[in-house]
Amino acid sequence: MICFILIRDWLTTIEELPPGEGRTWEPQNKSLLNKKKEIGKSLNKKVVAAVLPVKNKNGPGEMGAAVFLTGKEAVQGTADMKKWFMNVAASDKISLDRSLPDVRIKECKTKIYDLNKLPKTSVVIIFTDEAWSPLLRTVHSVINRTPDKLLEEVLLVDDFSQRDDLHQNLDNYIKRFNGKVHIYRLKERNGLIRAKLNGAKLARGEVVVFLDSHCEANIGCLGVQSHLYTSKQPLYVQ
Template structure:
């Protein structure tokens, strides 16, 4: 039934100008003060901007299973810049809504669940809840990233969960390879290559695909280059890379497996300490 929906009409009904007008950057203010990126430049960029396809050319020849399970996309936020949050949501949905000619199944995004961790303006959640496929839950008090994600996962209707940060933009066919890996083995936790959005210019920059996650003695996440031996064994650049840990902001996991692992540690109270909770979660994923 998704094919019968006029998605352009649904987006036109969203009051984007009204949504973006609140908390806009004002001349004379430091554009980096609120979000540590150039808010002025972000607000100049349209919510539906196109980004360069940064995939290896071999990725474009791959074929994926027709029976991939749909996913619930979970995005948590607190006082996020409205321009970046809207681009995150719109890129996630529009990749599928604009790809009928490429035969990308529109049903793969079952829903987008936003969890507003008690932002200062309740309209953040109320207005975004009017978007197609979007549900917005607002916490009655600050809960932190971890409990907010758990809340989103608990209400998710799809059998696969996709966690995204609130200031990212997805690229072409981003979801298909992630869902395929989980379909092949529901105990996998799968993360994409994470490209870079320049914090000053908002230019979209390709990242190296020869990286894996790691952590230092203080248990902080860091990127590591693959060893020369690992690179030599990796003859096909489209093959996945095994990694002891991933950047926890962006990953796909089977919902039943997420619950089996015990979800996140709900005692994590604040934003910024989630690296430790995610480290424990991913270690559980390895051990189980």
């Protein structure tokens, strides 16, 4: 997984968005937002930004285990590789809130950060006609494994997707995140870099992190990056 990070102070030269292009989200009907129980809450409610992964879940892909398909599902998985360049049939069997092993080195697992002193982060995810389950698993992983005090927002930037299920269905789905996840839709195909610039301009956090639309955030990653920013050190992620 590769993530790219920009600091808000670097973005003063980015051009203003074209007239009429703005955030597509508005305050939602409260009755539609009462779905908190459908997603996992942030695993970290304390000042300490090092927590253990959930290990008591069962199901395909839990703790990062491989998923093996047979019969018609295996045939579909092979077809998916040609269309999506990933096995969507296998992805669809994995929980959007699946558990992952803690792959941090020992020093990172014991590092403690004061979340009250760290800057808030906007996580920007660019997508174009992405498959449903990989995209949403990316969003769920950020919400589940990021302390609420540290996460300003998850901003989905749709680079002119044509698939129907990524429009109204996706708009309806993110209502369950109670305003933490937003969608901004470009009116024409911009390409990855320009889409990122649009996302950076719209992001409200002091730190902006770009994630691929088919990855999973693990425990403690934003704490390290935000700490580097507060330490006034140069920040590069490749």
